[in-house]
Each structure stands twice: as structure tokens, then as C-alpha cells.
Amino acid sequence: MKIDAKQFRDLDPGQRLLMGPGPSDVPARVLQAMAAPCIGHLDPYFLGVMDETQQLLRYLFQTENPFTIPVSGTGSSGMETCMVNLVEPGDEVVVCVNGVFGTRMADIVGRIGGKLIRVDAEWGRTIDPEDVRRAVQGHRPKVLAVVHAETSTGACQPLEELATIAREAGALFLVDTVTSLGGMEVEVDRLGIDAVYSGTQKCLSCPPGLSPISFSAAAMEALQSRKTPVVSWYLDMGLVGSYWGSERKYHHTAPVNMNYALREAVRIIAEEGLEARFARHRLNHRALVAGVEAMGLKMVVAEHERLPMLNTIQIPDGADDKRVRAALLNEFGIEIGAGLGQFAGKAWRVGLMGHSCRRKNVLLFLGALETILKAEGVAVGPGALEAAAAVYE
Amino acid sequence: MKIDAKQFRDLDPGQRLLMGPGPSDVPARVLQAMAAPCIGHLDPYFLGVMDETQQLLRYLFQTENPFTIPVSGTGSSGMETCMVNLVEPGDEVVVCVNGVFGTRMADIVGRIGGKLIRVDAEWGRTIDPEDVRRAVQGHRPKVLAVVHAETSTGACQPLEELATIAREAGALFLVDTVTSLGGMEVEVDRLGIDAVYSGTQKCLSCPPGLSPISFSAAAMEALQSRKTPVVSWYLDMGLVGSYWGSERKYHHTAPVNMNYALREAVRIIAEEGLEARFARHRLNHRALVAGVEAMGLKMVVAEHERLPMLNTIQIPDGADDKRVRAALLNEFGIEIGAGLGQFAGKAWRVGLMGHSCRRKNVLLFLGALETILKAEGVAVGPGALEAAAAVYE
Numbered sequence: 001m002k003i004d005a006k007q008f009r010d011l012d013p014g015q016r017l018l019m020g021p022g023p024s025d026v027p028a029r030v031l032q033a034m035a036a037p038c039i040g041h042l043d044p045y046f047l048g049v050m051d052e053t054q055q056l057l058r059y060l061f062q063t064e065n066p067f068t069i070p071v072s073g074t075g076s077s078g079m080e081t082c083m084v085n086l087v088e089p090g091d092e093v094v095v096c097v098n099g100v101f102g103t104r105m106a107d108i109v110g111r112i113g114g115k116l117i118r119v120d121a122e123w124g125r126t127i128d129p130e131d132v133r134r135a136v137q138g139h140r141p142k143v144l145a146v147v148h149a150e151t152s153t154g155a156c157q158p159l160e161e162l163a164t165i166a167r168e169a170g171a172l173f174l175v176d177t178v179t180s181l182g183g184m185e186v187e188v189d190r191l192g193i194d195a196v197y198s199g200t201q202k203c204l205s206c207p208p209g210l211s212p213i214s215f216s217a218a219a220m221e222a223l224q225s226r227k228t229p230v231v232s233w234y235l236d237m238g239l240v241g242s243y244w245g246s247e248r249k250y251h252h253t254a255p256v257n258m259n260y261a262l263r264e265a266v267r268i269i270a271e272e273g274l275e276a277r278f279a280r281h282r283l284n285h286r287a288l289v290a291g292v293e294a295m296g297l298k299m300v301v302a303e304h305e306r307l308p309m310l311n312t313i314q315i316p317d318g319a320d321d322k323r324v325r326a327a328l329l330n331e332f333g334i335e336i337g338a339g340l341g342q343f344a345g346k347a348w349r350v351g352l353m354g355h356s357c358r359r360k361n362v363l364l365f366l367g368a369l370e371t372i373l374k375a376e377g378v379a380v381g382p383g384a385l386e387a388a389a390a391v392y393e
Numbered sequence: 394m395k396i397d398a399k400q401f402r403d404l405d406p407g408q409r410l411l412m413g414p415g416p417s418d419v420p421a422r423v424l425q426a427m428a429a430p431c432i433g434h435l436d437p438y439f440l441g442v443m444d445e446t447q448q449l450l451r452y453l454f455q456t457e458n459p460f461t462i463p464v465s466g467t468g469s470s471g472m473e474t475c476m477v478n479l480v481e482p483g484d485e486v487v488v489c490v491n492g493v494f495g496t497r498m499a500d501i502v503g504r505i506g507g508k509l510i511r512v513d514a515e516w517g518r519t520i521d522p523e524d525v526r527r528a529v530q531g532h533r534p535k536v537l538a539v540v541h542a543e544t545s546t547g548a549c550q551p552l553e554e555l556a557t558i559a560r561e562a563g564a565l566f567l568v569d570t571v572t573s574l575g576g577m578e579v580e581v582d583r584l585g586i587d588a589v590y591s592g593t594q595k596c597l598s599c600p601p602g603l604s605p606i607s608f609s610a611a612a613m614e615a616l617q618s619r620k621t622p623v624v625s626w627y628l629d630m631g632l633v634g635s636y637w638g639s640e641r642k643y644h645h646t647a648p649v650n651m652n653y654a655l656r657e658a659v660r661i662i663a664e665e666g667l668e669a670r671f672a673r674h675r676l677n678h679r680a681l682v683a684g685v686e687a688m689g690l691k692m693v694v695a696e697h698e699r700l701p702m703l704n705t706i707q708i709p710d711g712a713d714d715k716r717v718r719a720a721l722l723n724e725f726g727i728e729i730g731a732g733l734g735q736f737a738g739k740a741w742r743v744g745l746m747g748h749s750c751r752r753k754n755v756l757l758f759l760g761a762l763e764t765i766l767k768a769e770g771v772a773v774g775p776g777a778l779e780a781a782a783a784v785y786e
Binding site: 001016045058063189250 | 398404419601
């Protein structure tokens with residue numbers, strides 16, 4: 001079996017403006033770090049990179065948890081990691097579902113033999129803590145799991161009350177922060193979160209490929225006192241912990257260059273500071289919404305439940321979903337996300353994540369969308385750019 | 394919780410010569426490709442990258458299998474992927490064990506509820522097909538699994554007879570080619586291999602982070618006719634296949650830049666050609682062995698069972714394992730591997746993989762080792778460099 005190597009051209013992806021649900025734009029410094037020479041996964045220098053990455057991730061998660069590492073897979077592998085390490089067959093698990101990612105957590109619980117207690121809310125809304133309280137009554141769940149930032153809907157879940165419910169029920173509190181981490185407060189220790197995972201390609205503005213996670217002492221205790229082995233060898237945090245801990249015992253070959261990139265991405269965040277970064281996300285979000293609403297378009301999520309970094313916009317009557325997104329991509333180089341699940345064809349998902357979250361991008365997006373919608377014959381109100389600009393004054 | 398960003402210096406891993414069990418040296422072209430701008434995992438350009446990567450991987454595996462993709466994790470995730478997709482609880486699985494990686498496969502079978510039928514051979518030797526034939530008798534195994542290139546010992550497993558045994562037993566033939574792929578013949582279709590996985594950081598000379606796999610029609614049939622769900626959501630190839638196939642259905646966010654790197658690494662292989670590449674590995678291996686034996690050192694594996702790309706050398710009396718490896722790394726910038734498992738402290742593992750597999754590296758390694766051993770007071774024979782050089786004439 002032969003192949004003609006010449007048929008494969010030099011890689012040239014061009015330069016997109018990534019304003020979808022992730023990946024977000026990656027700063028040149030992160031790409032450069034990722035392209036540094038690959039060295040061994042047990043090289044003393046790389047062990048130092050690992051230590052520093054752990055420190056930086058603890059800062060990001062606002063935690064003192066020793067077990068704070070990047071899992072060698074994308075954000076979804078972090079979700080699976082938390083579930084397979086903390087849940088044993090027969091364990092009751094409460095999963096809050098108000099979008100694609102809660103649905104996915106529930107799916108995983110079923111695969112690994114957990115007993116699912118599902119609490120639903122309407123897509124685009126948040127979970128009502130009273131519903132969770134009721135669902136927990138008479139049960140002794142091992143884990144209570146919720147998505148902080150539902151990337152499929154743009155809803156922002158308040159965590160305080162759910163943390164209390166989990167604590168009172170004696171359950172481990174598991175939180176998906178794939179889209180929130182690095183873009184808004186994720187206070188693991190203050191809230192009493194026991195297990196948390198994220199992804200690199202959202203508000204960290206690092207390419208996809210790793211999943212930062214952190215386990216509390218209680219989560220580590222649950223892992224260590226399991227009666228059955230973790231069903232996944234690759235994601236068995238008991239084994240992986242022996243590599244990231246002081247033993248430095250080989251488990252799998254760490255994705256060396258991806259770890260370079262993550263370290264640099266979080267170093268950039270530390271330079272900006274979490275407070276400033278969160279304020280920047282809030283500001284650009286407000287400007288985007290002001291512009292969108294000036295055009296007469298509607299946000300899917302009510303104001304008090306909105307995420308700053310993931311903005312769902314109802315597709316207006318008369319606009320062709322695919323044609324508008326294709327025009328954004330092909331004429332303006334802007335990627336936004338399609339609706340997912342229930343929202344397919346009904347909403348656009350506009351990301352303002354990490355490095356992509358800047359004033360010039362907000363204005364460019366609004367200008368491009370207005371131009372395209374007008375060309376499509378959709379009636380749009382005037383003054384979108386002015387409304388957005390006013391927010392920055 | 395604050396952090397001082399200034400405490401984290403600019404990344405500077407320096408330049409090692411990677412002659413361990415992987416990662417191997419990564420060509421500049423691959424690093425450059427990896428640092429290209431990140432784009433969306435559903436961007437039309439990236440979908441083209443995916444298609445081309447699949448074509449290149451089929452060439453590498455010498456297969457027409459449509460389902461040939463990189464799994465979004467390291468080589469070990471590929472091992473887990475094959476097992477969790479093909480094995481259901483209660484299925485009998487024959488695993489050949491003659492090193493760390495066979496042991497790992499057996500471990501995974503146990504975790505997912507397979508019935509393990511284990512065939513052992515001494516470490517450093519190959520599996521005797523007669524032992525497998527006997528083990529299979531009276532059983533109806535779902536899978537027969539073996540490691541082609543045992544990275545922990547340097548033994549090269551002949552596959553033809555085992556393929557026949559698997560076929561006759563009605564079992565799927567599963568082969569670990571993590572270390573062999575791209576450095577020696579891996580003929581998936583000709584041998585009738587049903588499931589195969591590899592890693593990027595060995596003879597492909599791409600950073601670690603992805604695991605190329607391929608499933609035959611029979612393996613796909615086994616996956617599609619499962620009675621139980623795949624225990625891993627992240628590694629469920631039914632779902633992942635909907636993203637890599639024509640549906641392009643979102644499953645998880647592909648590690649975009651790692652996929653750029655893999656495409657470039659295999660493009661480089663296609664330019665060299667498999668035959669030329671395999672010949673280069675054999676040649677440098679012979680030169681290395683000639684030099685090592687001239688020094689009076691002994692190879693762990695008998696000549697007819699040796700891998701070309703992973704050379705295990707018995708640590709000579711009087712040599713301090715750690716001190717010699719530290720001197721290679723610190724004085725010459727050369728990384729070699731420590732012994733693993735039974736061979737810890739007893740063997741060195743010298744990789745000649747992909748981009749690292751070159752004449753200048755063989756000579757440099759031999760010169761450095763001779764220098765260090767003499768400084769350690771270990772008696773070494775003369776003429777190592779000459780013996781190696783003679784192989785190239």
C-alpha cells in the first residue's frame with residue numbers, strides 16, 4: 001500500500017477569530033511554549049514544569065488541594081475521571097441536568113453502574129436548589145454533581161446552596177467548571193467543592209488536550225477507601241497520583257508539550273490576575289449583550305442567570321442559521337457556535353473566553369453580524385456598535 | 394489566594410537527545426505545525442486535516458480500515474480504548490504477558506470484568522505460540538491480545554502464528570504497536586489484525602498526546618453488536634466514530650494542535666517511505682549493537698528476538714545505574730531509559746526511534762557511554778566506535 005506524500009500540503013489553517021464555545025484564541029506565547037523541544041516525561045526539568053503547573057492550577061482553582069493536576073485528555077476526560085474515581089457500582093449519584101453536559105454526566109453514571117438520581121431544570125435556566133433538596137431526601141448519595149457553566153445553554157449555576165445541600169447530605173460535591181474556570185470565580189476551597197474539572201481550551205486560552213482537575217481530602221479519602229478498582233486504568237487517579245506526587249512513578253507518558261502550553265497559559269492568567277480577568281469578562285459580556293439587544297435580538301438566558309463567557313442568542317426569524325454562521329466564518333473569519341441539543345437551529349453560542357474576550361472582538365462581531373443579517377433581509381435595530389461602545393465608557 | 398507570577402520563569406527545556414523509550418526527538422517541522430493557530434474542531438479546514446490524518450494513518454498501519462483515527466489520549470488510552478470497546482463483562486480474553494505492557498493489558502481486562510486467560514513468557518523473550526494454542530483450547534475467547542514491541546524488555550513478537558491462532562479460535566486479534574509503528578513492519582490487513590493501537594511519541598517522533606488506532610470490520614461488528622454500553626463515555630468508539638465519520642457529530646473537543654503535529658509527523662514518514670524508514674532503523678540498531686558488544690556489554694534480548702528501536706543493555710558489574718544515566722543526561726544531554734519492572738536496576742533501555750534513529754546519535758551515545766563507564770572504573774573493551782562505523786560501510 002503506497003501513498004503519494006505530495007498530495008498532503010503544508011499545514012496552513014489561517015487565522016480565525018474564535019468566538020464559539022471553545023477553543024478560544026490561543027496567545028502566541030502559549031503556541032511558542034508548546035513548540036519548545038520535547039523532553040522526557042521523567043526529565044528533571046519536566047518534573048519542575050509539573051510542580052509549577054500544579055501550583056498555578058491551585059491558584060486558578062483557589063485551592064490548597066495537593067491533588068491538583070491536568071488529566072491527559074480533554075475536558076470530557078476530566079468529567080469521566082471524577083466519576084470513575086469517586087463512584088462505585090451501586091453508589092447513589094445526584095446529577096443536575098439542564099443542558100448537554102449535565103446529560104453527559106448522567107450518562108456516565110449509568111455506564112459505571114451508579115444509581116442515578118436526576119434533577120432536571122429547563123434548558124437555559126438554572127437548577128433550583130429546592131428540587132435538589134427534595135431529590136436528596138431519604139437518600140444517601142455518594143456524589144452530588146452539577147455543571148457550573150452550562151456551555152450548551154449559557155446558564156450560570158449558583159453553587160453556594162448546592163454546596164450546603166451536598167455537605168448536609170454527606171455527599172461529595174462535584175462541579176464541572178470546563179467553561180467557567182479562568183473567566184469567573186471558581187472558589188474550590190471556600191465553597192467546599194470536593195471534585196472539580198475543567199478544560200484548557202475555554203477561558204484558559206490553551207489548545208484543547210488537557211483537563212485540569214482537583215480533589216479535596218474527602219475525595220481522596222473516597223478514592224483510597226474504594227472497595228472495587230477504578231474501572232479505568234488510564235484515568236485511575238490513585239496510579240496517576242503516584243506520577244504527579246513525590247514518587248514520580250511512571251504511569252503513562254505525559255503529553256509533554258501540551259503541559260508546556262498549559263503552564264504558559266496559566267502563567268499569563270497569573271500575570272493578569274484573576275480579579276482583573278473576571279472583570280474583563282464581565283465588561284465585554286455586558287457590551288456584547290448591549291449590542292445584541294440594540295439590534296433587537298434576544299438573549300436565551302435571563303439576565304440574572306447569564307454566563308459572561310458564553311452568550312446564547314436566539315436566532316431571529318428569517319435568519320438562516322447555517323448561512324449566517326458560514327458568512328461569519330468565510331467573510332469575517334469569525335467562528336461562533338451552533339446551538340446544541342434542544343437549541344440546535346434555535347440559538348447561536350457566542351464565546352468571549354480568555355484571550356478572545358476583548359473589546360475589539362465584541363465590536364467586530366457586532367458589526368459583522370449586523371452586516372450579515374441585513375444582507376439576509378432580517379430587520380435589525382440601529383445602534384448596536386454605539387450601545388456596546390457606551391458600556392466601555 | 395494570591396500568587397506571584399514572576400516566580401515562574403520563561404519556559405526553557407533546553408535540547409535533549411532523546412534516546413530513551415520515548416518520547417523521541419521531534420523534528421522542527423512537527424513542532425512548527427503544532428504551533429499553528431488553533432482553529433475550531435468543527436472548522437471546515439480542521440475537518441480536512443482529520444480526513445488527511447486518517448489517510449496517513451491507514452498508510453502507516455497498512456490497512457484499508459475506514460475506522461482508523463487518533464484517540465485523544467496517550468498510547469495507554471489506546472490500549473484502554475481497544476479493551477473497553479471490544480470486551481464486555483464475562484468475555485474471555487487471552488492476554489500474552491512478557492513485560493510491563495502485557496501486564497497492563499491483563500490489568501485492564503480485570504477492571505472491566507473480562508475473564509482473563511493469561512499466557513506468560515519470561516521477560517526479554519517472546520511468547521511461544523504453542524503456549525497460546527494450549528491456553529485457547531476449550532475456550533471461546535472474544536479477544537487474543539499481544540504486544541508487538543515490548544518497550545519494557547526490547548523483545549519483538551512475531552505475529553503471523555498468533556494471528557492464525559486467533560482466527561482459528563474465532564477471537565479478535567488485538568495488537569499493541571506503540572513502539573513498533575513507524576519503525577518496523579506493522580501490516581494490519583495482511584496479518585488480519587482486528588484492533589491495533591499505538592502512540593505518537595515513539596517511532597512517529599511526534600510529542601506524546603494521541604493514540605492512533607484502527608479497527609477491522611470484525612472489530613466494528615463486535616462493537617456494534619454489544620449487549621452492554623461501553624463503560625467509558627470518553628473512549629466509546631461508537632460515539633467518537635460519529636465525529637470522525639461523515640456525520641461530524643460533536644463528541645469531545647479534539648486536541649486540535651496535537652492533531653496538526655500528528656499529521657505532519659506522518660507526512661514526514663510518507664516522504665521518507667516506510668521501507669526506507671524501516672531499513673534505517675535496522676541499520677542503526679545493528680551499529681549500536683556492534684558498538685555495545687565491542688565494549689563487552691551484553692544485550693538482554695537474544696539476537697533473533699530483538700527490536701530495532703528499543704535496545705536493552707545489561708548494566709555491567711561495577712556500574713551505578715543512576716549515576717551513569719545522570720552523567721549521560723547532564724554531561725552529554727542524552728536521555729536513555731531506566732529498566733522497568735523486573736529489569737529495574739538491571740538494564741538500560743536505549744531507544745533508536747524515528748527522528749532519534751540516526752548514525753550521529755549512535756556514535757555519540759557509544760562515545761559518551763564508553764567515556765562514562767571508564768570514568769566509573771568499569772572495564773570496557775576497545776573499538777566500540779570502529780565496530781559501529783564498520784556497520785555503516
